[in-house]
Each structure stands twice: as structure tokens, then as C-alpha cells.
Amino acid sequence: xxxxxxxxxxxxxxxxxxxxxxxxxxxxxxxxxxxxxxxxxxxxxxxxxxxxxxxxxxxxxxxxxxxxxxxxxxxxxxxxxxxxxxxxxxxxxxxxxxxxxxxxxxxxxxxxxxxxxxxxxxxxxxxxxxxxxxxxxxxxxxxxxxxxxxxxxxxxxxxxxxxxxxxxxxxxxxxxxxxxxxxxxxxxxxxxxxxxxxxxxxxxxxxxxxxxxxxxxxxxxxxxxxxxxxxxxxxxxxxxxxxxxxxxxxxxxxxxxxxxxxxxxxxxxxxxxxxxxxxxxxxxxxxxxxxxxxxxxxxxxxxxxxxxxxxxxxxxxxxxxxxxxxxxxxxxxxxxxxxxxxxxxxxxxxxxxxxxxxxxxxxxxxxxxxxxxxxxxxxxxxxxxxxxxxxxxxxxxxxxxxxxxxxxxxxxxxxxx
Amino acid sequence: xxxxxxxxxxxxxxxxxxxxxxxxxxxxxxxxxxxxxxxxxxxxxxxxxxxxxxxxxxxxxxxxxxxxxxxxxxxxxxxxxxxxxxxxxxxxxxxxxxxxxxxxxxxxxxxxxxxxxxxxxxxxxxxxxxxxxxxxxxxxxxxxxxxxxxxxxxxxxxxxxxxxxxxxxxxxxxxxxxxxxxx
Ligand code: HEM
Ligand code: FES
Numbered sequence: 001x002x003x004x005x006x007x008x009x010x011x012x013x014x015x016x017x018x019x020x021x022x023x024x025x026x027x028x029x030x031x032x033x034x035x036x037x038x039x040x041x042x043x044x045x046x047x048x049x050x051x052x053x054x055x056x057x058x059x060x061x062x063x064x065x066x067x068x069x070x071x072x073x074x075x076x077x078x079x080x081x082x083x084x085x086x087x088x089x090x091x092x093x094x095x096x097x098x099x100x101x102x103x104x105x106x107x108x109x110x111x112x113x114x115x116x117x118x119x120x121x122x123x124x125x126x127x128x129x130x131x132x133x134x135x136x137x138x139x140x141x142x143x144x145x146x147x148x149x150x151x152x153x154x155x156x157x158x159x160x161x162x163x164x165x166x167x168x169x170x171x172x173x174x175x176x177x178x179x180x181x182x183x184x185x186x187x188x189x190x191x192x193x194x195x196x197x198x199x200x201x202x203x204x205x206x207x208x209x210x211x212x213x214x215x216x217x218x219x220x221x222x223x224x225x226x227x228x229x230x231x232x233x234x235x236x237x238x239x240x241x242x243x244x245x246x247x248x249x250x251x252x253x254x255x256x257x258x259x260x261x262x263x264x265x266x267x268x269x270x271x272x273x274x275x276x277x278x279x280x281x282x283x284x285x286x287x288x289x290x291x292x293x294x295x296x297x298x299x300x301x302x303x304x305x306x307x308x309x310x311x312x313x314x315x316x317x318x319x320x321x322x323x324x325x326x327x328x329x330x331x332x333x334x335x336x337x338x339x340x341x342x343x344x345x346x347x348x349x350x351x352x353x354x355x356x357x358x359x360x361x362x363x364x365x366x367x368x369x370x371x372x373x374x375x376x377x378x379x380x381x382x383x384x385x386x387x388x389x390x391x392x393x394x395x396x397x398x399x400x401x402x403x404x405x406x407x408x409x410x411x412x413x414x415x416x417x
Numbered sequence: 418x419x420x421x422x423x424x425x426x427x428x429x430x431x432x433x434x435x436x437x438x439x440x441x442x443x444x445x446x447x448x449x450x451x452x453x454x455x456x457x458x459x460x461x462x463x464x465x466x467x468x469x470x471x472x473x474x475x476x477x478x479x480x481x482x483x484x485x486x487x488x489x490x491x492x493x494x495x496x497x498x499x500x501x502x503x504x505x506x507x508x509x510x511x512x513x514x515x516x517x518x519x520x521x522x523x524x525x526x527x528x529x530x531x532x533x534x535x536x537x538x539x540x541x542x543x544x545x546x547x548x549x550x551x552x553x554x555x556x557x558x559x560x561x562x563x564x565x566x567x568x569x570x571x572x573x574x575x576x577x578x579x580x581x582x583x584x585x586x587x588x589x590x591x592x593x594x595x596x597x598x599x600x
Contacts, residue, residue, distance in 0.1 A: 159547040163547040181467065310579040
């Protein structure tokens with residue numbers, strides 16, 4: 001990490017500390033003085049919003065864990081007890097449940113921001129991959145959290161997802177039993193998922209630290225995707241971006257608070273207010289909305305491909321969809337980062353966003369026509385975008401001329417206005 | 418090695434590509450790896466089904482009260498199990514299906530016990546992702562799984578949809594005409 005510090009210890013005590021553990025210097029370098037491109041827009045506030053979301057989940061989660069009981073006979077009632085009897089429990093539980101959804105809203109925006117502005121390209125590949133790792137860990141955390149209230153959707157969602165393991169040839173069933181601690185989802189499953197649900201957010205926090213480290217080596221990308229050339233292109237992080245991020249957080253808290261106070265259950269599924277019953281499957285199983293696009297891809301493969309049966313095929317497709325995100329830095333080889341200057345890319349990117357929303361919609365529909373066919377079409381486009389469109393565009397597209405520097409583009413915009 | 422000035426040893430070391438020290442490194446590493454694996458294994462193995470779960474391995478069930486055309490769902494090892502008293506029409510239909518039409522070919526005889534063809538006993542989890550299919554529905558007069566649309570016939574064999582296999586028949590036997598033991 002390069003030295004941007006203007007820190008001069010003021011007192012003898014600060015000097016003493018700085019010689020032994022320079023935390024104050026570190027904080028000043030990375031949270032205050034860090035040179036940040038001066039043209040960042042509001043899509044760049046979602047990183048800070050995500051840090052806030054993780055903090056909210058950890059604080060509310062630790063409180064819930066003080067009252068929650070991870071036992072199949074008591075779990076459901078203990079969550080109702082939190083909602084009805086604990087002082088302020090209604091709001092704290094709702095904040096955690098709604099918070100998970102808001103977390104994913106911010107995650108998806110943050111990731112689609114990166115996909116549009118080419119933030120995954122060199123030298124930010126590791127930064128991007130760490131982001132995908134955070135996404136996968138958060139998905140696992142949210143999935144395990146959703147089991148804890150032990151409602152019908154908790155139970156059957158867990159059953160469906162854990163059966164994914166049984167698709168692995170030969171060892172699948174043994175792995176599934178190892179994961180569940182039984183032949184079906186039951187008390188051992190609930191206990192271990194609670195343990196892991198408590199652990200994973202702290203692992204996520206550690207990966208976030210690496211993510212920010214990897215960000216502070218090359219510095220931020222920016223809306224025009226042109227590298228920072230000199231100090232005229234940047235402003236110090238504090239107060240310029242601390243204030244902008246804070247303002248973004250306030251705006252983000254408005255819908256968040258609306259859900260918590262006026263519609264805490266609207267994002268959930270009514271079947272989850274029926275206690276888990278291993279003898280009855282709800283007529284229509286729907287995962288949480290944020291898992292739907294990948295769920296659609298999982299069930300779009302309802303046919304055998306050569307020697308791969310439909311079930312394993314679905315699992316491979318879902319894994320592949322996530323793997324595409326990991327390797328996108330090497331699929332899109334265009335030298336131009338920002339979509340703003342890529343006339344053809346923009347259109348396909350727009351289609352990709354619409355397609356992703358369509359995948360999300362289709363995941364919540366029944367397994368019947370026309371949805372099953374549409375699901376196949378949308379799944380195909382998802383892969384086409386990564387595996388064909390991005391590599392081909394990188395070769396054939398003529399980008400628009402790039403501004404020579406960030407400060408030129410900022411001043412140029414001013415002149416037009 | 419040269420710097421030690423031990424001519425015998427150094428010439429030996431130069432002629433062979435490995436020497437005693439390499440051997441010691443590898444041997445130590447190997448013993449260390451085995452030791453680490455021996456410590457990690459119990460930490461993973463504790464996740465496997467415990468003795469109390471395994472103890473529920475077999476149950477007995479009285480099928481006398483189930484009328485023709487009725488089914489019940491019971492629990493075995495935490496899993497739901499269908500016990501269906503089939504109608505003659507269902508049995509006929511199941512026998513009439515040519516093997517070539519089946520995704521997971523199995524005869525009706527292979528899925529029932531001789532002399533007890535009217536009884537179909539199967540684990541009730543869809544072989545796709547484990548939902549419980551709905552009885553006497555779907556396009557093949559058997560079961561339909563609403564989760565992702567798998568159709569099973571009147572012998573519980575997969576006919577259409579994403580499920581790869583027939584509904585699983587657990588190990589069971591008839592202790593008498595009305596008492597079955599599952600497991
Ligand atoms: C990455 C951060 C986290 C996410 C995405 C997350 C997500 C979730 C979700 C979706 C639920 C189900 C809520 C419902 O439908 O009622 C849940 C429940 C729960 N979570 Fe978390 N969580 C996170 C962090 C934590 C932490 C750090 C703890 C603390 C130990 C915790 C403790 C709990 C408890 C006790 C429940 C059961 C009570 C309930 O259902 O509201 N969570 N979590
Ligand atoms: S679980 Fe039955 S079709 Fe998927």
C-alpha cells in the first residue's frame with residue numbers, strides 16, 4: 001500500500017502509540033486521506049451501504065440469538081416469543097428479516113454496477129473475485145438463517161436445497177447425510193445451521209477486510225473507467241465521500257424502515273407462519289426472492305444431457321451460473337472499462353439486466369407452460385452473455401473516444417451544462 | 418554440501434538426485450499430514466447421523482385398516498413413506514407399460530412383493546429435490562410433484578419431469594398378510 005499519509009502525531013502519547021502500533025496513521029490513510037476519483041456517482045455508495053447492512057445483521061442477530069432456541073420443538077415458538085413478548089422484539093426481529101432482503105438489494109446493485117463499469121478488469125480481478133466470494137457466503141448465511149424460524153418454507157426449502165448434494169455421483173447421498181446429520185432435515189440440521197449462521201457473518205467481515213485491502217491497492221474505478229493520472233483527478237475520501245456515503249445510507253434507510261415498520265412480513269412467505277411438518281409439502285415452494293434467478297436456472301434443466309441426468313444437470317447449470325461471475329474478468333477482454341463508451345455492450349448489458357429480472361420472476365412461477373420454456377430461454381441467454389457475447393464484443397466493437405483524464409471529463413460536463 | 422568438505426557424502430549427493438535430507442523432509446511431511454488428517458476426521462465425522470438417529474432403523478405397521486384405493490403416509494427414519502393399497506385398474510396400467518417408455522426401467526413386479534401386488538410401499542420424497550408428490554394426480558394416474566413438475570405412474574415410476582429415478586422402495590417384508598416391517 002502506498003503512503004498517502006499526512007499524519008503527524010500531535011502529542012507525545014500519539015507519537016508513542018504511532019511508534020508501536022500505528023492504528024491512527026492507518027485509519028487516517030485509509031479512511032480519511034485516501035485519494036478517491038472525484039467523479040464517483042451514487043452507484044458507488046453501495047459499498048458503504050453494504051458495510052452498514054452487515055453491521056445491522058450482526059447486531060440484530062446477536063440480540064435474536066439471546067432469545068432464540070435451536071430445537072425443532074421450540075424454535076418456531078421462540079421466534080413468535082421474540083416477536084410478541086420481548087421488549088422491542090417485534091422491531092428487532094423485523095429488522096433482521098427485512099435486513100437480509102435489503103442486504104441483497106444492495107449486493108445486486110453493487111455487482112451490477114461493477115458489471116457495467118468494468119470494475120472487474122485489470123488490475124481489480126482479485127477485488128472482484130473476493131466480492132463474488134462474499135456474495136456466495138452471504139447467500140449461504142441467508143439460506144441457513146431462513147431455516148431457523150422452522151416454518152414450512154424453512155423446512156422444505158432446506159430439503160430441496162440439501163437434495164442438491166445428492167445429485168453428486170456416487171458419494172452424493174453420504175455427503176447429504178453428513179450435511180443434514182440424518183436421513184432427512186431434522187433437529188441435528190437445525191442445530192448445526194444455527195451454529196454456522198452465527199459464524200459465517202464474521203467470516204464475511206474478514207473477507208470484506210480483504211476486499212477493501214484489494215481495493216486500496218489500485219484505488220477505485222470510476223464512471224468513465226479512465227485511470228487516475230494525477231492529484232487533480234482525486235479528492236480525499238473524507239469529508240467528500242464520507243458525507244456522500246452517509247447521505248446514500250440515509251436514503252437507503254427510508255425504504256428499509258418502511259418495510260420494518262409498515263410491512264415486516266411482505267417479503268416473506270405466508271407458509272412460513274405454519275410450523276414445519278415433514279409429512280406435507282406446501283403446494284408451491286418458493287425460495288426467498290434473492291435466490292430466485294439461480295433457482296430458475298437449477299430447475300430449467302429438466303432433461304437429460306448425454307450421460308448427465310436432469311438433476312445433476314440442473315446443479316451443474318446453477319454452479320456454472322455462479323462460476324461465470326468468477327471468470328468474467330477473463331471473458332470480457334475489451335480494453336475499455338466503462339460501458340458508457342461501449343455502444344454495443346450497452347445494449348447487451350441492458351438485455352442482461354432485464355433477463356436477470358425475468359429469471360427472478362420465473363423462479364416464483366409454477367412448473368408449467370409457458371414458464372418452463374421461458375426459463376430455458378432466459379437461462380440460455382444468461383450463459384450466452386458471459387460465454388459468447390462478452391468475448392465476441394471485446395473483439396468486434398469500436399469504442400467511443402475516451403476522455404484523456406477524469407478532471408477533463410468533469411470540466412467538460414460542466415461546459416456542456 | 419561442498420562446504421562441509423565431506424567428500425564421500427558430497428559426491429554421493431551429486432550423483433543421486435535425492436539425498437538423506439530430502440528423504441527426511443518428505444518422511445516428516447508425510448507423518449505430519451497423516452497426523453493432521455487423523456485429528457480432522459473426528460471433527461468432520463461428528464456431523465454424520467448419530468446413534469439415536471440410526472437406532473430408529475426399523476418399524477412395524479399394520480396395514481389392515483387401509484381400504485382399496487386409500488393411501489397413508491407414515492414416518493420411517495424421519496422420512497415420509499407412502500403405503501398405497503392399489504386398485505386392480507392401477508395394477509393393470511402399471512403392468513401394461515412397455516419398458517422402452519421408462520426413464521428408469523423397472524417392472525411392476527420388481528417394485529412390489531409377490532402375492533402382495535396391491536401394496537405399493539415407497540419413500541415419499543420426490544427423487545428430484547425431495548418434495549412430497551401429491552397422490553392420484555399427474556398425467557400417469559400416479560403421483561405428481563408440484564415443486565418442479567415430475568409425474569410418476571401407478572407403480573411410482575418416473576415418467577416425465579426433472580426427477581431422474583423412480584420413487585425409492587425401502588427394504589421391507591410382510592410378516593403376515595396385514596403386518597409389514599420396514600427397514
Ligand atoms: C450476513 C449476515 C446475515 C444474514 C444475511 C442473515 C439472514 C437471516 C435470515 C434471512 C433469517 C430468517 C428471518 C425470518 O425469516 O424470520 C435469519 C434469522 C436469524 N438470524 Fe440471521 N443473518 C445474518 C447474520 C446473523 C448474525 C450475525 C446472527 C447472530 C448470531 C444471526 C442470528 C439469527 C437468529 C437467532 C435468527 C432466528 C430468528 C429469526 O428468524 O428472526 N444472524 N437470519
Ligand atoms: S422436487 Fe419433485 S420435481 Fe423437484
